[in-house]
Amino acid sequence: MRDPDAPRLPSSPGFWRSPLRGPWFTSVLGLVLLVGITVLFVTGLLSYAAYNPGLSPVNDKTPDKGILGFYLFPWPTHPHWLYRLDQGVHVTLGITLIPVLLAKLWSVVPRLFALPPARSLTHALERISLLLLVGGALFEFVTGVLNVQLDYVFPGSFYRLHFYGAWVFFAAFVAHALLKTPTALRNLRHLREESNDLVSPRPAEPTVSRRGALWFVGGGSTLLFATTVGRSFDGPLRRTALLAPHGGGDPGTGPNGFQINKTAAYAGIDAAETAEDAWRLVVTGRTGTVRLRREELLRLPLHSAALPIACVEGWSTSDQWWRGARLRDLAALVGYDDPPDLFVESLQRSGAFRKAALRADQVADPRSLLALYVNGEELSPDHGHPARIIVPAAPGVLNTKWVARMTFGDL
Helix, strand or coil: CCCCCCCCCCCCHHHHHCCCCCCHHHHHHHHHHHHHHHHHHHHHHHHHEEEEEEECCCCCCCCHHHHHHHCCCCCCCCCCCCHHHCCCCCCCCHHHHHHHHHHHHHHHHHHHCCCCCCCHHHHHHHHHHHHHHHHHHHHHHHHHHHHHHCCCCCCHHHHHHHHHHHHHHHHHHHHHHHHHHHHHHHHHHCCCCCCCCCCCCCCCCCCCHHHHHHHHHHHHHHHHHHHHHHCCCCCCHHCCCCCCCCCCCCCCCCCCCCCCHHHHHHCCCCHHHCCCCCCCCEEEEEEEEEEEEHHHHHHHCCEEEECCECCCCCCCCCCCEEEEHHHHHHHHHEEEEEECCEEEEEECCCCHHHHHEEHHHHHHHCCEEEEEECCCCEEEECCCCCCCCECCCCCCCCCCCEEEEEEEEEC
């Protein structure tokens, strides 16, 4: 039977009766998020920098970023697993923190309905920052998870939405952290909770302790970690990535049997265009243009490099052995002793990264190849046959497949 004296409105303090709510419980969750979200923000900014958005408009999905791009820097090629680590941490940690975030929002929900909306100017600013914090957190986590699941139901570009949303959310997060961290630390030092607006004046009978609730949240995070982290590894561990669209068995078998993103069929690649008698690589530079058949490319000095593929969705492969012509050698064919920037175009006719730009330091790296083989076998159609770019530490979308044209020069 419902208590006839029970408050009926969420704005009434007695409406929220869980005995778990309180400053200690909220403080533990808040400090976990303080560390975790800071790492998410930093790794996200680094991932954005890896695209070299200041290099060429083709790589820049947020051209009106203004001062928000103050930190951008030429993305290095050493160590070769840098992007794999950064984006793997970003995506895996983001998914792992979801139970912590939901528990934190649940623990402070009474404050979202508190009346009056503003008791003072300071209180009004705090409420506004709280709304931006909650809204920003939900927006960033939801769009991030949808992108990982390749479910692009949000309007506009994911890069633009996620980038600007991250700055709004993190600004509110920093303001909230500055206000609340000292209080959170004091709450952790005192197990006896003081009364505040999170503690119900008429609590219900407890069914679990606060520490038990924390163990439950931690168990949820551990489960999500275990079913996500395998996306960054080949072999049996990838099969534990149940929540990842790339988490199942490797596609096919043999030397080309490792993870892909877009298949040749999905990209609309016509087999007639990639046939040996039809395909030509067009290379343009200071001294003009050369057109190379595959057999002519094979007569160039070929080199090998062990490099992974790492994607913005967080999945990656282990190092694969690629073999092909060095990008800097192709630059030399069109008049460059010191390799300049490179603009690469694919046979793929649509899609955000059918064209991509690489910086001069990426072109100059001896491991940067126009790959013709992988693991001792010709590239399969899904891996970019007849030729693809492979560059150390670069996001997967910059390792252009089905290469048709390469233009060297300052971009």
